[in-house]
Amino acid sequence: MSELGRLALLLGFACSLFAVGSIAWGLRTGLSGPLRSGRRAVWSVCGLALLAMILLERALLSRDMSYRYVAEHTSKDLPLHYAFTSLWAGQEGSLLLWLLILSAYGSAFLFAYRKRLDPFYDAVAMVVASVMVFFTGLLSFVCSPFRILATPPPDGMGLNPLLQDPGMMIHPPILYTGYVGFIIPFGFAIAVLLTNRSGTRWIEEVRRWTLFCWAFLGVGILLGARWAYIELGWGGYWGWDPVENASLMPWLVGTAFLHSVMIEQRRGMLKTWNIVLIVLTFQLSIFGTFLTRSGVLTSVHSFAESNIGPWFLGFILFSSTAAVALILYRKALLESENRMEAIVSREGSFLFNNVLFVALTFATFLGTTFPVLSEAVTGTKISVSAPFFNRVNVPIALALLLLTGAGPVLSWKRATASVLQRNFILPLFMGTLALLIALPFGVTGVYPLVCIFAAAFVTTTIVMEFARGVQARKGLETGALPNQVAQLVRKNKRRYGGYIIHGGMVILFVGVLGSSVFQKEAHGPLRNGEALKIGDYSLTLRGVTEQQKENAVLTTAVLDVNRGGKFVGTEHPAKALYLKSQQPMTEVALHVTPAEDLYMILGGVNEDGTTSIQAYINPLVSFVWVGGLVMLLGTLIALSDKMRLRREEKEAA
Amino acid sequence: MRLLIPALLIALGMASTAYAKVKDPAHEITSQIICPCSCGEVLSGCTCETGKSMQAVVENGIRAGKDKKAIVNALVAQYGEVIRGAPKPEGFNLIVWIAPFAATLLGFLIAFLVLKRWVRLRALTLAVPGPSRTLTFPSGRALGADLQSLRDRAEAELRELKRTR
Numbered sequence: 001m002s003e004l005g006r007l008a009l010l011l012g013f014a015c016s017l018f019a020v021g022s023i024a025w026g027l028r029t030g031l032s033g034p035l036r037s038g039r040r041a042v043w044s045v046c047g048l049a050l051l052a053m054i055l056l057e058r059a060l061l062s063r064d065m066s067y068r069y070v071a072e073h074t075s076k077d078l079p080l081h082y083a084f085t086s087l088w089a090g091q092e093g094s095l096l097l098w099l100l101i102l103s104a105y106g107s108a109f110l111f112a113y114r115k116r117l118d119p120f121y122d123a124v125a126m127v128v129a130s131v132m133v134f135f136t137g138l139l140s141f142v143c144s145p146f147r148i149l150a151t152p153p154p155d156g157m158g159l160n161p162l163l164q165d166p167g168m169m170i171h172p173p174i175l176y177t178g179y180v181g182f183i184i185p186f187g188f189a190i191a192v193l194l195t196n197r198s199g200t201r202w203i204e205e206v207r208r209w210t211l212f213c214w215a216f217l218g219v220g221i222l223l224g225a226r227w228a229y230i231e232l233g234w235g236g237y238w239g240w241d242p243v244e245n246a247s248l249m250p251w252l253v254g255t256a257f258l259h260s261v262m263i264e265q266r267r268g269m270l271k272t273w274n275i276v277l278i279v280l281t282f283q284l285s286i287f288g289t290f291l292t293r294s295g296v297l298t299s300v301h302s303f304a305e306s307n308i309g310p311w312f313l314g315f316i317l318f319s320s321t322a323a324v325a326l327i328l329y330r331k332a333l334l335e336s337e338n339r340m341e342a343i344v345s346r347e348g349s350f351l352f353n354n355v356l357f358v359a360l361t362f363a364t365f366l367g368t369t370f371p372v373l374s375e376a377v378t379g380t381k382i383s384v385s386a387p388f389f390n391r392v393n394v395p396i397a398l399a400l401l402l403l404t405g406a407g408p409v410l411s412w413k414r415a416t417a418s419v420l421q422r423n424f425i426l427p428l429f430m431g432t433l434a435l436l437i438a439l440p441f442g443v444t445g446v447y448p449l450v451c452i453f454a455a456a457f458v459t460t461t462i463v464m465e466f467a468r469g470v471q472a473r474k475g476l477e478t479g480a481l482p483n484q485v486a487q488l489v490r491k492n493k494r495r496y497g498g499y500i501i502h503g504g505m506v507i508l509f510v511g512v513l514g515s516s517v518f519q520k521e522a523h524g525p526l527r528n529g530e531a532l533k534i535g536d537y538s539l540t541l542r543g544v545t546e547q548q549k550e551n552a553v554l555t556t557a558v559l560d561v562n563r564g565g566k567f568v569g570t571e572h573p574a575k576a577l578y579l580k581s582q583q584p585m586t587e588v589a590l591h592v593t594p595a596e597d598l599y600m601i602l603g604g605v606n607e608d609g610t611t612s613i614q615a616y617i618n619p620l621v622s623f624v625w626v627g628g629l630v631m632l633l634g635t636l637i638a639l640s641d642k643m644r645l646r647r648e649e650k651e652a653a
Numbered sequence: 654m655r656l657l658i659p660a661l662l663i664a665l666g667m668a669s670t671a672y673a674k675v676k677d678p679a680h681e682i683t684s685q686i687i688c689p690c691s692c693g694e695v696l697s698g699c700t701c702e703t704g705k706s707m708q709a710v711v712e713n714g715i716r717a718g719k720d721k722k723a724i725v726n727a728l729v730a731q732y733g734e735v736i737r738g739a740p741k742p743e744g745f746n747l748i749v750w751i752a753p754f755a756a757t758l759l760g761f762l763i764a765f766l767v768l769k770r771w772v773r774l775r776a777l778t779l780a781v782p783g784p785s786r787t788l789t790f791p792s793g794r795a796l797g798a799d800l801q802s803l804r805d806r807a808e809a810e811l812r813e814l815k816r817t818r
Contacts, residue, residue, distance in 0.1 A: 115812070116808060117808050117811050117812065118804065118808060232694070233698075233700055234694050234695065234697075234698025234699065234700070235697075235698045236698060239694070239695065241693070336771075338775075339771045339772070339774050339775035339778070340768055340771035340772050340775060341772065341775060342772060343765070343768045343769065343772060348768055351764045351767075351768060352761065352764055354764075355757065355760035355761055355763075355764050356757070356760075358760065359753065359756055359757035359760055362752075362753060362756050363752075363753035363756075366748075366749055366752055366753060367749060367753075370740075370748075370749045374740070374745060374746065374749075377745055378744070378745050380733075380734055381733060381734065381735040382734050382735060382737065382740045382746065383687045383735050383736070383737060383738060383740070384739065384740060384749060385687050385693075385695065385738040385739070386695050386738055387684065387685045387695075387737075387738035387739040388738060388739035388740070388749070391739065392750070392753050392754075393753075396753070396757060521677075521680060521697070586700055601700060603700055603705070612705075614700065
């Protein structure tokens with residue numbers, strides 16, 4: 001079977017090469033035959049990647065230890081569902097998943113545009129096929145998942161305990177769907193440059209594709225944060241770890257693009273900038289994979305390290321150089337069709353918002369890569385971690401939050417003094433009011449205060465926009481206010497979907513503020529019957545149990561939780577010692593309320609018989625997850641808006 | 654709806670008070686230090702053995718009345734600069750502290766200058782009378798839409814041709 005797997009990948013490589021060559025030939029000569037063949041080759045790669053994945057899954061599920069990949073990432077005592085998900089536990093399997101999603105995107109793209117005979121779409125498919133050449137090549141010649149061991153071991157090394165978590169079953173595929181999806185916008189951008197064609201239609205199409213993968217990447221990031229919160233046991237959910245940063249960077253640039261693309265659609269401006277943002281987003285998503293896979297930086301999320309770093313670096317350098325050369329070559333095509341009427345306008349605010357998004361990405365990129373740079377220059381090993389990012393990125397992010405409120409209430413082209421007065425007085429008043437309320441309650445520090453001001457400011461602008469919309473449609477809609485709001489959103493899903501995303505962002509920021517600034521911590525060794533006090537809570541140790549599980553020994557502390565003297569429940573923080581790796585893992589216990597999480601960790605049983613318990617109160621942490629969900633809801637609403645495309649198609653017909 | 658916002662803010666403010674100012678001096682140090690073992694966690698949340706022993710050093714130092722800076726320096730002397738969560742802002746490391754803010758300011762400056770230039774160019778164009786106005790700025794957007802419309806018509810005709818064949 002391993003030969004069949006290798007053959008599938010090799011054929012995939014050949015088909016990808018053929019697709020690139022055939023489509024290029026078709027585009028050059030105008031013949032439809034080569035274009036058709038190229039499209040079929042892209043479909044074939046998807047089928048072959050699926051076959052390779054099925055074969056590898058079969059080996060993983062049957063624990064066929066003759067496969068090196070299976071022996072390295074599973075063991076006979078590994079539960080079946082984790083054996084299935086160990087496909088993305090290692091480098092080769094992850095790359096295979098990358099290839100499968102990539103080829104699925106290529107096929108989905110061709111299916112979506114199957115009725116369009118425009119060679120422009122073939123050019124997009126050619127770009128996708130070019131990237132498939134790289135991945136099928138890597139999997140065929142550099143790191144095949146189908147390598148066979150000369151003498152298979154009796155049992156495998158087991159799966160990294162960190163990955164034995166339900167969150168890890170869905171987090172990587174969702175994250176990859178986001179990462180890899182940026183190939184389609186990238187393909188569109190390169191196709192525009194290759195075919196020397198601009199226009200507004202492609203930009204609407206690319207916006208929808210970008211929004212789709214941006215949403216997946218966002219959900220993937222949030223799931224990663226949730227996994228870190230539950231599985232890593234340090235009390236937080238975002239540690240500015242290199243791999244976390246790697247996933248955040250394309251999301252940030254993608255967000256910048258989703259804003260600036262509106263200017264191109266409405267005013268035919270910022271064409272070059274938009275192409276640059278698309279290229280950068282894709283390059284950063286490849287860079288993310290490079291960081292995770294190369295081992296160039298230490299990370300708690302980096303589960304597979306190897307020597308493929310130079311290949312990725314070479315690919316990033318080659319593809320970005322080619323893209324920059326094409327942008328320069330087609331400079332005339334990307335000329336703006338209009339000029340700005342006034343600096344104080346929605347266009348102006350979007351441009352400044354883009355500067356902040358890119359600056360935030362740059363700060364994250366520099367901080368993430370600086371340890372390598374510094375060591376190369378000074379020879380001293382340094383760390384650039386959460387304490388750095390909290391000081392540098394937070395002020396930029398807060399400025400962004402403020403602009404989130406300002407941008408949508410400025411008019412297109414020119415914001416007059418009366419517009420400014422009408423739209424800003426109430427938000428500024430509410431922001432100031434929020435500050436005045438927060439100050440006497442003891443909230444201190446510039447960042448928390450700015451965050452509170454900005455949250456109130458942005459919330460007010462969003463509410464005002466909804467109120468205005470409802471007011472404007474007063475004669476048209478009937479029924480109660482929620483019904484009118486629902487009708488309003490239905491009539492302009494894109495616009496109000498965007499506002500809902502902004503609202504989600506505010507909720508998320510409030511959650512981050514609450515859980516970081518106001519976190520409480522307590523720890524101590526306890527004997528049976530003794531209690532640990534934290535805030536209003538009292539945690540009384542009732543005992544410690546030991547239990548043999550499928551592939552680990554679980555030590556569990558039994559804690560009675562009282563709040564204000566009232567019993568609220570029994571919690572079970574635990575420590576799992578995985579038998580294969582002899583690696584201890586923290587199993588966090590959570591007592592969740594809407595206002596705060598009580599987060600409990602079992603440190604271990606000490607030599608003197610005491611039990612180490614660590615506890616945190618994380619206020620408003622649920623706001624982080626709720627904010628993320630609201631953002632997802634807004635994205636789904638915005639994505640469901642097909643009005644503009646339909647209108648354009650109607651006009652074209 | 655306008656009453657809703659102040660109500661939410663008051664709730665937020667009240668919630669804030671319950672939690673404000675809770676960090677202890679040991680936490681101030683441990684939240685700035687990275688565990689030197691392979692776990693790479695911030696020391697305040699680290700549960701590995703190395704982390705625990707370093708947390709104990711910090712807590713003992715605080716209890717003994719030692720200066721925070723002295724405690725950090727002693728740890729750095731033992732484990733190296735790598736344990737600082739944020740590099741010391743000196744020498745080559747200054748780049749990582751200055752560059753993000755410098756880049757943000759530069760970005761703002763460039764954006765402002767570009768916007769200013771575009772506004773000026775537009776004003777100049779509007780000042781030119783007669784047909785040259787349309788020559789200077791042909792409606793590229795409309796042209797693009799026309800081209801697209803023609804392209805779509807051609808596509809539709811091709812499809813029709815293919816079907817009839």
